[in-house]
Amino acid sequence: MDRVPGPKELRGAAAVAASLAYIVGLAGIVAGGLVLRDGDSVGAVILWVLTFAAGAAMMVLAMLIRGVAAILARLTQVEGDVRVLVGDRNRDRAEADQWGHQPPY
Secondary structure: OOOOOOHHHHHHHHHHHHHHHHHHHHHHHHHHHHHHHOOOHHHHHHHHHHHHHHHHHHHHHHHHHHHHHHHHHHHHHHHHHHHHHHHHHHHHHHHOOOOOOOOOO
């Protein structure tokens, strides 16, 4: 089975996706400006709309990755809490007598 990335790795991937969104946006602005300078205003607008859509999709992807990272971090925290509770329960069972009575505290 493949290894599941941790919250820290997912936050890094979200930062990369957000950076790529900004890079796509800047590249679209420059490319659209160059196309507009050549006199093709329709092509420039189409290029700007496409790069805006690509940048928006990358930002949505970054937000989703951040959300999954937050959920994974919380699940890791809950897993540790459950592990402590199960250990306490097993310790309490080991202290019980043969009839299942717990010693007085």
